[in-house]
Amino acid sequence: MRFLLIVPLLSSLSAGAQLNLARDLVNPFVGTGGHGHTFPGACVPNGLVQLGPDTRPDGYNDWDGCGGYHYSDSLIYGFSHTHLSGTGVADLCDVLLMPRSGKLSLDPVEYRSRFSHASESANAGYYRVHLNDANVDVELSSTARVGVHRYRFPAEEAGWVVLDLAHRDKLLAQQIEVVGDRSVQGSRRSTSWARDQQLFYVIEFSRPFSMHRVDPLMSELGDVDTRSTTKAGFRFEPSSEPLIVKVGISAVSIEGARANLDAEVPHWDFDLVRKQAEAAWNTKLNKIQVKGGKKEEQRIFYTALYHSYVAPYIFNDVDGKYRGMDGEVHQADHNVYTVFSLWDTFRALHPLMTVLEPEMTSDWIKTFLLHYQQGGRLPVWELWGNETDCMIGYHSVSVIADAYSKGIRGFDTDLALRAMVAGAEQDHFGLKAYRERGYISSEDEPESVSRTLEYAYDDWCIARFAEAIGKTDVAERFHARSRNWQNLFDPNTKFFRARRNGGFVEPFDPYEVNFHFTEANAWQYGFFVPHDMERYTQLVGGKDGLGRKLDALFNANERTTGRDQSDITGLIGQYAHGNEPSHGFAYLGNLSDRPMMTDARVLRIMRELYHDAPDGLTGNEDCGQMSAWYVWSAMGLYPLCPGSPEYTTGIPLFDEVTMDLGPGRTTRITTTLAGTERAHVEAVMWNNHELTAFRMVPHDSLVMGGELHFDLGPEPGSVPTPGEDDVASPGALPAPIIQARSVTFSDSLVVTATSVEGPWSVAMSVNYDADPLLHGEVAGTSLVLHQSGTIAAHVVDRIGNRGPMVTAKFIKVEGVRNITLESNYANQYSSGGNNALVDGLRGGSDFRSGEWQGYQGQDVIATIDLGRVMKLKRAGFSALQDQKSWIWLPKEVVIATSTNQRQWSTTTITHDVDRQTEGTFTKELWTPELRRKARYIKIIAKNAGPCPEWHPSKGGSTWIFSDEVLIELE
Secondary structure, eight states, rough: OOOOOOOOOOOHHHHTSSHHHHHSSSTTTTTTTTTOOOOOOOOOOTTTTEEEOOOOOTTTGGGTTTOOOOOOOEEEEEEEEOSSSSOOOOOOOOOOOEEEEEOOOOOHHOEEEEEEEEEEEEETTTEEEETTTTTEEEEEEEEEEEEEEEEEEEESEEEEEEEEEESSSEEEEEEEEEEETTEEEEEEEESSSSSSSEEEEEEEESOOEEEEEETTTEEEESEEESOOOOOEEEEEEEOOEEEEEEEESSSHHHHHHHOOOOOOHOSHHHHHHHHHHHHHHHHHTTTTEEEOOOHHHHHHHHHHHHHHHOSSOSSSTSSSSOOOSSSSSEEEOOOEOOOOEHHTTTTTHHHHHHOOOOHHHHHHHHHHHHHHHHHOEEEEEETTTOOOOOOSTHHHHHHHHHHHHTTOOOOOHHHHHHHHHHHHHHOOOHHHHHHHSSSSOTTTTHHHHHHHHHHHHHHHHHHHHHHHOOOOOHHHHHHHHHGGGGGGGGGOSBBOOOTTTEESSSOOOEEOTTTSSSSOOOTTTOOTTTTTTTHHHHHHHHHHHHHHHHHHHHOOOOEESSSOOOOOOEEETETTSGGGGGGGGGGGGSSSHHHHHHHHHHHHHHHHHSSSSSSSSSSSOOTTHHHHHHHHHHHHHEESSSSEEEEOOOOOOSSEEEEEEEETTEEEEEEESSSSSSEEEEEEEEEEEEOOOOTTEEEHHHHHHHHEEEEEESSSOOOOOOOOOOOOOSSSSOOOOEEEEESSEEOOEEEEEOOSSOOOOOEEEEEESTTTOOOEEEEESSSEEEEOOEEEEEEETTOOBBBOEEEEEEEEEEOOOOOEESSOOOOOOOOOTTTTSSSSSOOOOOOTTOOOOEEEEEEEEEEEEEEEEEEEEEEEEEEEEEGTTOOOOOEEEEEEESSSSSOEEEEOOOOOOOOOOOEEEEEEEEEEOOOOOEEEEEEEEEOSSSOOTTTTTTTTEEEEEEEEEEEEEO
């Protein structure tokens, strides 16, 4: 068992074997400004307690308040015991304490205090500040499960300590129980990003309080147990002695919180706790020692390493009890962890820990398997025993496969494979379509391109793991699925593109940020095939084509079009370092005919996008991913494809890096500089042997110890003349592409079927709506439709094997459907442009799918010209409601018809749907039968008005979302 203490006081520190990196070279304020979303408080490596100041009382409507603190602020509301490090969604900030001298108030507007950065400082495991209005000096430190405060009040004044359980997210239940005159205990159950977060606490004071107030009543000393109050205040008589406050927390019980407190801080020595926290950090930070480089680069490096150890957090109590994904309390024989930001951290943070923390990595995987056993799935984005389903993919399989490929064992491999396969065979989030068709279409699920690409990578991870443990049938099936990325590859533009109705969505702009991608555009997902770069390189024109495409990425205009996406930051061309999808792309030059470009690009990112300052991160820290990228890169290495046990090389920042990898195992990374400029790599040597194969270093070699040597200089070394490009096996048969100029037509329509290149041909067939018996194979790869029908296509290889079937529906309509819009749709919800409301394509239940067009704060006014006078049976308007997203059905829809645009006949459509109706749904708002002649149909869909008083965003400007103007002719 390994769960009592993880922060021992280390004798090696006093012996001088370690540098005091925690105090000298860590700046916890990095990332607290800009959009880094970190917090500057006190924690120990991977500790549950993350104790720090809160300057933002609201995280729900305040994106930069996700971490609870922002460097631009001048007010502190108090000091809470849990925080998130650099996430894009807010939660935690639990059990707020705030000291004050003088009088007491339980109103946050009155108990908050001004502060100055001049009187604020922090290093690893320690934070201090002077509260100006409260007139209190505050110091904070922690162990894994206990936060320790030291307050110095003015000697002549009484001091108060406020306990506020209502701070930040919505409370479901709470308890404050005053026990004697030195202790308070209770619980806090809340809902936010984690839908049901349970936390228990025990607070102990080093001096007795003489009075306490449990809002709204004042109480004398004595036990008080109330479950209705959210705040309390405790008075301490004037004293020259500081007040020490210890807070133990647990996700299990009050008894667990007390046991944690008693085990980890059985004394009142604040300085000892600080010393132990500092020693724990030095143990981790000294695993990598650097020499040379600028002092700022050393501070950035060790701060990045520090941030790499903030999350995940230990989640079990000292006795091994923890709260599982089923909400029940369980017992474990290993450490259990929480806060897995896997869409971010699988890329660099988890591979870093396979090198530095193999035992902890094994415990993380065991935690994943507990999630599967108790919740039915491996984690996606787990928070405090809750699955948030934030982000995409099932990247826990990457962590498992990567660890196993590097020799990390100690977990049940059969159970792991069952869990991996179970997750991949779910029907949610587009997986059903992905399995059956070979890709996710925009009709199936939003973010369809990103989901398809990341599912394909995850499937490769499953295949690798299955192969490694001897399950060849599973490996073959998932190897085939891992080629599904090809089905979104456009051979003409050489971008991954969203598909709709069998073909590609038109028009296409690679700069457009839309809901076909996850926080990105086509540029920023343009190379996400880490597991199959050989085949990808083949499709983009070989090593030269890959090099040219990378040049285009980094030299592209830095503008984006479409929706505003705050995560897209740190742009170099269209490479976006401030968010994760692009993170490996700077290293892909090593696979092209111009590896020297890797050196220049990686060096530029390190020097321009990381700084020793509050705004020193170009995007969200994302639980260590942004920092882990820097740690790897500053050492001259990067895990280009987690799941493959090797690392590509970049360009190191330091003269020497020494990695302590366990007893008798040390790896040194050294450099020799020719001249004065560290700009390019001229040669790379591993134990005196030059690396030539894409500069790859095997994991086994790295962790067994040796020397990696770089010869650096102002000019790149000689680049070998490219030989023959590797010929990749085409692998699984792709899904064909069915393309036409539109879905609807009035006369005839040319439809083509193609696919990515390979040793196969495309076969087409057609079924006509007017005569279902009239169908059959079509010669060639194009046909002309003269009536409505469904086209089906698949590829056939040389021995008759068939790929997945793709179908597309095309509809012949009478007349034309020309639309004139008098309203402006939002760029991010354009649904393909001006014709979206008459294109025949219908939206699903999610406004982010590609068929919905969004209008904010305005009526939707449009006129449709049918081309000639026709007999109109009825007309209507299809709309969506999702009040949580500020989207409501129109208040009413006015439909006017005319034959000449001079005389109009109008009909008003209303509905009885309550604005408070929960959930997402669509509704077709039809006129009664009109049976009138018309050429022109005018739609006026009236906005429902601002968000109502009862809505969390009351007064906000609301949306109308529509997918179609409905027209039924006789």
